Amino acid sequence: MAQADGATPAKKPVVPWFAAMAASLLGIAVGLEYGDIDDPLLSRALLALPILFLVKAGLNAAHNVGRLGPRGRASRAYLVRMLIVSVAYVGAVFAASALIDEGDPVTPLSIAIAIVPGLAIAGYFYAMGRFLVEQQDEFMRMLMVRQTLVATAVAFSAASIYGFLENFGQVPHLDAYWWPITFFFGLGLGALVNKLTFGTYGEGC
Amino acid sequence: MKNRLKVLRAERDWSQGDLAEKLGVSRQSVNAIETGKYDPSLPLAFTIAEVFELAIEQIFDPKG
Numbered sequence: 001m002a003q004a005d006g007a008t009p010a011k012k013p014v015v016p017w018f019a020a021m022a023a024s025l026l027g028i029a030v031g032l033e034y035g036d037i038d039d040p041l042l043s044r045a046l047l048a049l050p051i052l053f054l055v056k057a058g059l060n061a062a063h064n065v066g067r068l069g070p071r072g073r074a075s076r077a078y079l080v081r082m083l084i085v086s087v088a089y090v091g092a093v094f095a096a097s098a099l100i101d102e103g104d105p106v107t108p109l110s111i112a113i114a115i116v117p118g119l120a121i122a123g124y125f126y127a128m129g130r131f132l133v134e135q136q137d138e139f140m141r142m143l144m145v146r147q148t149l150v151a152t153a154v155a156f157s158a159a160s161i162y163g164f165l166e167n168f169g170q171v172p173h174l175d176a177y178w179w180p181i182t183f184f185f186g187l188g189l190g191a192l193v194n195k196l197t198f199g200t201y202g203e204g205c
Numbered sequence: 206m207k208n209r210l211k212v213l214r215a216e217r218d219w220s221q222g223d224l225a226e227k228l229g230v231s232r233q234s235v236n237a238i239e240t241g242k243y244d245p246s247l248p249l250a251f252t253i254a255e256v257f258e259l260a261i262e263q264i265f266d267p268k269g
Contacts (some may be wrong), residue, residue: 071229137231138230138234138246138249139230139231139233140231140234142243197242198233198237199233199236199242200233200236202233
């Protein structure tokens with residue numbers, strides 16, 4: 001192996017896993033809305049699939065930035081936070097699905113359990129904010145800002161369009177948690193825009 | 206903004222990675238500056254000038 005002779009370890013693929021996450025999100029969204037999956041536990045379990053792809057992309061990316069030494073410190077911290085939040089999110093969704101049944105009375109405890117997955121999603125935004133503060137490479141910081149602006153535009157545009165379509169009875173109801181998921185899809189699109197305009201996805205640091 | 210980064214780097218036989226290491230930035234940052242896709246901030250421009258032991262205006266051309 002490369003490590004044995006003191007050379008830098010080989011890079012691991014990130015983009016294919018990120019693409020797999022985006023594709024599975026889209027597939028599951030379409031499948032859940034237009035398929036006949038009635039089991040709520042199964043539908044939530046399916047949502048864990050893109051998270052697993054994201055974790056794999058994150059692990060590979062953490063490995064890659066680990067090769068950079070101190071320069072990759074902000075990226076490594078960001079990826080670690082994202083992975084912790086991802087695991088917390090998956091755990092919280094499964095816990096809420098197991099503990100709360102449809103039609104159960106609303107209690108302070110049920111609210112406390114149901115709010116945790118949403119707070120975990122908020123953790124993603126906290127991690128992104130910390131990254132922007134801690135990133136010392138100004139070009140990479142700019143790429144991240146551009147990426148999040150694209151993602152914000154995609155998510156808010158999609159929410160606005162779908163919201164009016166739903167309001168006028170043209171499409172079925174969509175749970176609101178799909179909009180942050182659309183934001184994450186937009187992050188992938190933002191990385192692609194960066195690649196096309198600046199020649200890099202922003203993966204170098 | 207045009208710059209002489211590529212020429213100055215070649216004169217010293219540095220790769221983009223070498224220069225990135227000296228500046229404490231990513232290789233992609235050096236490439237973006239070199240190709241004129243990204244103009245560095247004033248602090249980074251000063252660091253670049255320091256690394257090449259030149260004045261900023263000897264590296265960057267604001268009319269470019």
